[in-house]
Amino acid sequence: MARDVIAAKRGEACLPARLYERLVPGEVEERVAPVEEHCIDQIDPNVRVRGVLRKTLYALLAVGPLVVVLDRTGASDMVLFSVAAAALIPLAWLIGEATDHAAYHTGPGIGGFLNATFGNAPELIIALFAVSDGLTEVVRGSLSGSVVGNLLLVLGFSLAFGGRGDVDRESSLTSIALVLAAVLLFLIPAVPSWTGDPDRHSLAVTSLPVSIVLLLIYVVTTWYSLRRHRLLHVAGEREDMKAWSLPVALGVLAAATVMTAFVAEILVHSLETFADKAHLSDFFVAAVIVAIVGNAAEHGGAVVVAYRGQIKLAAEIALASSAQVAVFLIPAVALLAWAIEPLALSFRPVELLALAGSAAFAAVLLWNGRSSRARGFALVAAYVGVALAFFLVGDRNP
Numbered sequence: 164m165a166r167d168v169i170a171a172k173r174g175e176a177c178l179p180a181r182l183y184e185r186l187v188p189g190e191v192e193e194r195v196a197p198v199e200e201h202c203i204d205q206i207d208p209n210v211r212v213r214g215v216l217r218k219t220l221y222a223l224l225a226v227g228p229l230v231v232v233l234d235r236t237g238a239s240d241m242v243l244f245s246v247a248a249a250a251l252i253p254l255a256w257l258i259g260e261a262t263d264h265a266a267y268h269t270g271p272g273i274g275g276f277l278n279a280t281f282g283n284a285p286e287l288i289i290a291l292f293a294v295s296d297g298l299t300e301v302v303r304g305s306l307s308g309s310v311v312g313n314l315l316l317v318l319g320f321s322l323a324f325g326g327r328g329d330v331d332r333e334s335s336l337t338s339i340a341l342v343l344a345a346v347l348l349f350l351i352p353a354v355p356s357w358t359g360d361p362d363r364h365s366l367a368v369t370s371l372p373v374s375i376v377l378l379l380i381y382v383v384t385t386w387y388s389l390r391r392h393r394l395l396h397v398a399g400e401r402e403d404m405k406a407w408s409l410p411v412a413l414g415v416l417a418a419a420t421v422m423t424a425f426v427a428e429i430l431v432h433s434l435e436t437f438a439d440k441a442h443l444s445d446f447f448v449a450a451v452i453v454a455i456v457g458n459a460a461e462h463g464g465a466v467v468v469a470y471r472g473q474i475k476l477a478a479e480i481a482l483a484s485s486a487q488v489a490v491f492l493i494p495a496v497a498l499l500a501w502a503i504e505p506l507a508l509s510f511r512p513v514e515l516l517a518l519a520g521s522a523a524f525a526a527v528l529l530w531n532g533r534s535s536r537a538r539g540f541a542l543v544a545a546y547v548g549v550a551l552a553f554f555l556v557g558d559r560n561p
Contacts, residue, residue: 223253227422234429240436247430248452252459254423255285261416267406281416283492286457288424290496292431293449294503299362300559301434301449302506306493307514308454310342311549313485314521317458317465319542321477322534325469330478332532338482339529341384342522345489348373349510349518356509361559367505374494374508381490444557450514451550458484474534482525489518513556517549 227250234243262281286309293301352369407415430453438448469477493508500506510518524545528538 220253220256223249224257226250227254227426230426230429240433241440243429244433244437247426247433248456250426251285251423251430251456254419254426255457255459257419258284258416258423261407261412261419264407265409265412265416268409268412281420283488284420285423285427286454286488286492287496287499288420288427289431289453289457291499291503292428293434294496294500294506296431297504298431298434298445298449299506299509300446301431301453302496302500303508303510303514304446304449304553305453305457306488306496307510307518308450308553309458309488309492310485311450311517311521312454312458312546313481313488314339314342314525315542315546315549316455317484318478318481318525319539319544319546321465321469321474321481322539323536323543324466324539325472325474325477325534326536328472328474328534330475330529330532330534332529335478335482335529335532336526337384338486339522339526341380341486342489343519344380345377345493346515346519346522348377349508349515352508353510353515356507357512361509362507364505366507366509367501370497370506370508374497377490377494378498381487381494384486384490443554446556446558447550447554450553478529478534485522511556511559513552517552521545521549 226246230243230247230250233246238246258281286305289305290302293299293305351373352366355369356366406412434448434453435445437443438445441448465477465480497506497508525542528541
């Protein structure tokens with residue numbers, strides 16, 4: 164029986180029962196059913212789950228156009244924010260899906276660039292619309308909340324679902340070190356912002372060299388990471404991937420990005436009204452709700468991967484995503500904002516403490532390169548504590 168199951172999983176042809184009995188008579192007694200029964204359906208249950216999720220996400224893409232229709236027909240901001248938040252989840256997934264298919268044709272170098280650029284597209288677009296509306300606290304809150312969410316919530320659920328296993332200690336600690344390095348650099352414009360106007364022009368100017376240094380760090384570490392993982396990328400699932408053609412992948416990527424822009428604009432415009440009617444601060448909505456929604460597809464992907472037993476890959480997704488937001492997305496937003504309105508990286512003490520504390524806590528739990536459900540639950544509990552702190556501090560005093 165074991166032989167038949169293994170053969171079926173490998174895609175090898177199964178012998179007809181009668182022929183198999185003639186060729187391997189000694190094993191006939193061990194079988195409790197004809198060989199054909201083992202060849203009928205050997206599909207991994209996890210593959211079925213992923214198939215169902217994929218179909219569900221494709222169906223939910225219809226929510227994007229629905230948001231635009233609701234906006235044009237004068238729906239309330241409460242409805243618009245809720246539906247727009249839900250619409251971003253399948254759109255973020257589709258952008259990630261199209262990026263993966265495009266990277267199949269371009270190789271790991273350009274693929275990594277596409278992933279960094281478009282993989283963070285929902286958060287980037289939300290941030291730029293918020294800058295345009297003058298919601299600087301929303302911008303900073305959503306970005307810092309994204310880093311904390313990846314470090315605690317995504318990594319925590321991944322470990323909780325994955326259980327015991329090994330993680331790439333060097334890669335994990337490198338990503339955490341990048342977050343801590345970003346926090347140290349954020350102190351340069353942040354500390355002066357704790358007195359006076361946090362959005363004054365001088366702080367935006369001070370944020371420029373900080374952003375440039377962070378982007379240089381990102382380029383260097385990405386180059387190193389590509390060299391270290393080149394064999395892994397080449398020998399991974401790329402051979403079995405049924406990739407879209409490059410024009411199709413780029414077309415889907417462009418269409419999903421444009422729709423994301425429409426939905427993100429509606430989300431940002433309705434955020435303040437939603438926060439007011441829900442009796443929540445703009446900062447909490449941005450740092451918790453918007454941050455989770457912007458990364459929802461990626462979060463789900465990491466958890467599914469962990470549930471399949473690939474804990475090392477799941478941890479890599481969560482930690483690399485947090486580092487990417489800290490050293491790539493945040494400085495990129497700060498630089499691009501100059502085309503709209505200069506943005507200062509004036510993070511509040513609670514944000515910097517949350518960033519540094521989350522990174523340090525994750526480092527302690529992963530120091531020996533091992534994972535467990537208990538550590539996963541500890542990370543999720545820590546995220547609940549951070550979210551509660553964000554709720555209690557509310558918006559910055561004018």
